[in-house]
Amino acid sequence: MRQALVLGFVAVFAAGPWPQAAAQTEDEVNAEFEKFRAVLEQDNPAELWEVKGEELWKTPRGPKNASLEKCDLGLGPGMVKGAYVQMPRYFADVDRVMDAEARIVHCMITLQGFTYAELAKAPFSSATRTPDPVSIVTYVAAQSAGMKLAPSQSHPKEKEAYTLGKEIFNFRGGPWDFSCASCHGLEGKKRIRTQLLPNFANPATAIAAVQAWPGYRMTGGVMHSLQWRLSDCFRQQRLPKPDYASETLSLLLTYLTVNASGHVYKGPGIKR
Amino acid sequence: MADPMKIRATLQGDVADVRVLMAHPMETGQRKQAGKAVPLHFIQSITAQLNGRTVFSADISQAISRNPVFAFKVKGAKAGDKITVTWKDNKGETRTDETTVRAGS
Amino acid sequence: MLQTRRTVTFGLAAALGAALLKPLSALAAWNQGAFQAKSALDGMKALGITNAQDSGDIVIRAPDIAENGAVVPMDITSNIPGTTSISVFIEKNPFPYTGTFEFAAGAVPFVHLRAKIGESTPVRVVVAAGGKFYTTAKEVKVTIGGCGG
Amino acid sequence: MKLKTLALLAGGATILASCATGPGGTHREAVRLMQRDFKPVGIAGMDRLKQDELQAACNKYNNDPPKEAADGLQKAQYATVKWPADGKLLGNWKEGEKVAQRGRGMAWNDKPGKTSRGEPNGGSCYNCHQIGPATTSYGTIGPSLYQFGKLRGYGMDIQRYAYGKIYNAKAYNACSEMPRFGHSGTLTEQQMKDLTALLMDPASPVNQ
Numbered sequence: 121m122r123q124a125l126v127l128g129f130v131a132v133f134a135a136g137p138w139p140q141a142a143a144q145t146e147d148e149v150n151a152e153f154e155k156f157r158a159v160l161e162q163d164n165p166a167e168l169w170e171v172k173g174e175e176l177w178k179t180p181r182g183p184k185n186a187s188l189e190k191c192d193l194g195l196g197p198g199m200v201k202g203a204y205v206q207m208p209r210y211f212a213d214v215d216r217v218m219d220a221e222a223r224i225v226h227c228m229i230t231l232q233g234f235t236y237a238e239l240a241k242a243p244f245s246s247a248t249r250t251p252d253p254v255s256i257v258t259y260v261a262a263q264s265a266g267m268k269l270a271p272s273q274s275h276p277k278e279k280e281a282y283t284l285g286k287e288i289f290n291f292r293g294g295p296w297d298f299s300c301a302s303c304h305g306l307e308g309k310k311r312i313r314t315q316l317l318p319n320f321a322n323p324a325t326a327i328a329a330v331q332a333w334p335g336y337r338m339t340g341g342v343m344h345s346l347q348w349r350l351s352d353c354f355r356q357q358r359l360p361k362p363d364y365a366s367e368t369l370s371l372l373l374t375y376l377t378v379n380a381s382g383h384v385y386k387g388p389g390i391k392r
Numbered sequence: 393m394a395d396p397m398k399i400r401a402t403l404q405g406d407v408a409d410v411r412v413l414m415a416h417p418m419e420t421g422q423r424k425q426a427g428k429a430v431p432l433h434f435i436q437s438i439t440a441q442l443n444g445r446t447v448f449s450a451d452i453s454q455a456i457s458r459n460p461v462f463a464f465k466v467k468g469a470k471a472g473d474k475i476t477v478t479w480k481d482n483k484g485e486t487r488t489d490e491t492t493v494r495a496g497s
Numbered sequence: 498m499l500q501t502r503r504t505v506t507f508g509l510a511a512a513l514g515a516a517l518l519k520p521l522s523a524l525a526a527w528n529q530g531a532f533q534a535k536s537a538l539d540g541m542k543a544l545g546i547t548n549a550q551d552s553g554d555i556v557i558r559a560p561d562i563a564e565n566g567a568v569v570p571m572d573i574t575s576n577i578p579g580t581t582s583i584s585v586f587i588e589k590n591p592f593p594y595t596g597t598f599e600f601a602a603g604a605v606p607f608v609h610l611r612a613k614i615g616e617s618t619p620v621r622v623v624v625a626a627g628g629k630f631y632t633t634a635k636e637v638k639v640t641i642g643g644c645g646g
Numbered sequence: 647m648k649l650k651t652l653a654l655l656a657g658g659a660t661i662l663a664s665c666a667t668g669p670g671g672t673h674r675e676a677v678r679l680m681q682r683d684f685k686p687v688g689i690a691g692m693d694r695l696k697q698d699e700l701q702a703a704c705n706k707y708n709n710d711p712p713k714e715a716a717d718g719l720q721k722a723q724y725a726t727v728k729w730p731a732d733g734k735l736l737g738n739w740k741e742g743e744k745v746a747q748r749g750r751g752m753a754w755n756d757k758p759g760k761t762s763r764g765e766p767n768g769g770s771c772y773n774c775h776q777i778g779p780a781t782t783s784y785g786t787i788g789p790s791l792y793q794f795g796k797l798r799g800y801g802m803d804i805q806r807y808a809y810g811k812i813y814n815a816k817a818y819n820a821c822s823e824m825p826r827f828g829h830s831g832t833l834t835e836q837q838m839k840d841l842t843a844l845l846m847d848p849a850s851p852v853n854q
Contacts, residue, residue, distance in 0.1 A: 149562055149640075152560055152561055152562050153560075153562075153564045155560070156560045156563070156564065156570055157564070159570045159572075160568065160570055160611075162411075163411050163413060163461045163463065163609075164413075165413055165415075165459035165461065167398050167413055168395060168398055168413055168415045168459065171396070171398060172395065247417055247419075247423070247425070247430070247458070248417065283672050284672060284675060284676045284679065287672050287673050287675075287676030287677075288676050288679075288680060290705060290708075291676065291677065291680065291697075291705065292697065292701045292704055292705055293694055293695055293696070293697050293701055294690075294694040294695075295694065295752050295825070295830040295831070295832060296752065296825035296826075296830060296832070297700070297701055297704075297816075297823075297825060297826065298823075298825070299705075302823045303787070306787065306823075309786075310785070310786050310787045311785045311786045311787070312773050312774065312785045312787065313640075313772065313773055313783045313784065313785050314640050314783045315785075317787070336459075338457075338564075338565040338567045338568040339565060339567055340458075340567070341417075341418075341457065341458030341459055341567065341568070354684075355690075355753050355754050356753065358690060358694065358752045358753055359684065359690065359694050359695065360684040360685055360686050360687060360690045360691065360692055360694055360695065361684060361685050361686075361687045361690070361754060362680075362683055362684050363683045363684070363685060366683035367679060367683060368679050368680055368682075368683035368684070369683075371676075371679065392564055392565050407605060411609075420613070422591075436527045437527060442602070442603070445602050446601060446602070447600070447601055447602045447603060447604040448598070448599070448600060448601075448604045448608075449598075449599045449601075450596055450597065450598045450599070450608075451527050451528065451532075451596055451597050452595065452596035453532050453592060453594060453595050453596055454592075455587060455590055455592065455595045455596075455612050455613050456595065456596065456610065456611065456612055456613070457567060457568045457569075457611040457612060457613055458567070460610075460611065461570075461609070461610070461611050462608065462609060462610055463572075463607075463608070463609035464598070464600075464604060464605070464607060464608055464609070465604065465605035465607050466602075466603050466604050466605070467603040467604070467605055468603040469603075640783050
């Protein structure tokens with residue numbers, strides 16, 4: 121009897137066919153991705169690092185036992201709300217343009233006494249470790265959720281950063297002759313495999329360069345920031361490795377963020 | 393020490409919509425790091441209580457995604473009720489966090 | 498001696514854990530046999546699930562094509578009166594039995610979860626209600642992606 | 647011009663900015679910063695930031711060189727193609743399919759000629775092209791290559807075009823986004839023959 125029941129089950133299994141996946145065309149596949157992207161965004165593990173980042177921001181730490189509440193992200197010491205969407209921006213104390221994570225690293229060095237070498241040693245998240253600046257930038261970014269991207273372009277160095285960033289974006293080099301633009305300067309909804317490639321040179325679609333970063337990456341289940349994303353782009357371009365929180369990356373981020381100006385930033389997101 | 397969960401419980405009518413984020417690697421035992429397999433490490437059991445009474449529980453495998461996310465719904469909840477969630481993993485580590493049910497917007 | 502103490506300690510911890518977790522009826526202990534089964538069928542056998550009937554009253558909301566197999570979101574709802582638990586089997590995973598979710602004291606028979614899916618597979622759900630089992634399945638495809646998003 | 651100078655003076659950024667005024671100057675400054683801020687990793691040495699003549703020209707012309715310049719660049723690139731000594735251009739399409747599927751090689755953790763996993767370098771072909779009918783997750787940066795031989799004919803001229811294009815895509819389109827797989831030492835002669843077979847063998851699934 122029992123045997124029969126189990127066999128009955130096999131029959132149910134074998135009976136199929138399974139409901140055929142309805143999505144077929146590229147547009148339908150992408151619509152399907154978008155629909156469930158919204159589901160995933162509703163409860164985003166990124167929030168776990170947002171909480172952690174807030175604690176790291178407010179807790180006295182480092183050799184100088186200081187919190188980051190005196191860190192100036194461009195709106196004055198300790199002002200976090202709305203700061204992220206106005207970066208990268210020019211900072212007179214370093215006489216250069218800095219993106220959010222570069223500025224956080226700068227504050228951790230100057231206010232808390234950490235060294236660049238220790239922060240840059242393993243700056244990207246792994247399955248078992250999320251570096252502090254990644255958690256902090258997630259917290260800082262979350263405080264700009266729902267605001268329009270408005271990186272300043274009033275200082276000459278900010279304007280210069282844009283033009284230099286554009287050059288870096290278009291720089292073709294390495295064994296495969298790639299530039300950032302090889303994948304992200306193309307019109308016409310091109311894809312790598314199934315992944316859509318938004319054109320970051322076009323203000324209409326450039327928001328995709330910065331939206332949802334910092335992001336919880338489903339592959340590996342780790343929290344990553346734009347520093348990681350840009351570094352990985354250069355790896356895939358087969359170029360050498362950009363220094364963590366370096367000026368080159370701030371310049372490139374200036375170009376990308378200025379192109380995306382005016383679009384609403386939704387806060388830390390979820391990535392493939 | 394495991395990182396805290398993030399729990400949200402929002403009323404929709406008299407149903408509390410409870411959403412839980414957990415920080416856990418959920419290692420399958422298959423992943424390799426520096427050539428060595430990372431040992432199996434995953435949450436096995438979850439229990440949720442409303443004002444001390446168990447309403448939802450689960451036994452799960454390592455196939456649940458890293459940093460697990462669950463949502464469930466409890467009828468008859470009121471604003472201010474206490475929701476407690478506990479997980480326990482295969483290494484015996486456990487973590488409990490709680491939140492209060494909030495009125496929906 | 499050490500051995501004994503460890504056993505005792507473990508026993509105590511387990512007892513405390515059990516008291517804390519207050520498992521519901523069927524979830525007396527994490528069912529190792531079911532979780533280690535290599536097929537959905539063997540997993541069900543280990544759980545004592547037999548004669549499950551196809552049901553249109555179980556709704557699985559999951560992507561037809563998942564963007565990333567590492568995180569496949571699903572909403573599972575049972576509209577069968579008296580539902581006490583929902584069990585999930587990802588048939589082509591190495592260990593298909595993924596979990597059982599139990600509902601009591603006003604919990605609605607609904608769960609949202611996110612699972613790892615290694616390759617395109619049917620996701621089978623079994624609902625226990627009134628001492629009987631009901632089932633349905635949904636096919637989820639997994640694709641190859643691009644770079645870092 | 648005068649206005650620009652004034653603005654620069656006002657910003658107090660004269661020295662840096664003044665050498666970055668013209669487009670060439672901006673390019674040079676960007677390259678200088680990249681060379682300062684990048685570090686070599688494994689096989690990815692700093693030489694990779696030194697543009698060759700073709701890369702520099704494509705940057706200069708914004709990837710759209712005037713015809714005369716394009717002709718000259720293409721001629722120079724065509725001259726780099728090393729044709730197989732045995733005169734045979736078709737290898738094994740089954741091996742070619744593997745090369746087309748594989749997307750690894752030439753990056754930080756890879757080894758010379760091999761991926762970090764010890765496999766031969768891949769051609770990443772499916773990343774950008776539709777090729778065989780069985781693979782639906784293909785990219786669209788390049789044109790579809792499905793039925794490549796069937797549509798164009800299986801003659802030696804088309805074989806040479808396919809092999810040459812894989813070896814050095816810039817010989818046919820100066821600022822193409824396609825890598826120069828032979829010229830860059832990414833793929834071996836045998837791998838390029840296998841890819842040519844994938845496109846040109848009448849028995850290949852591509853031509854069914």
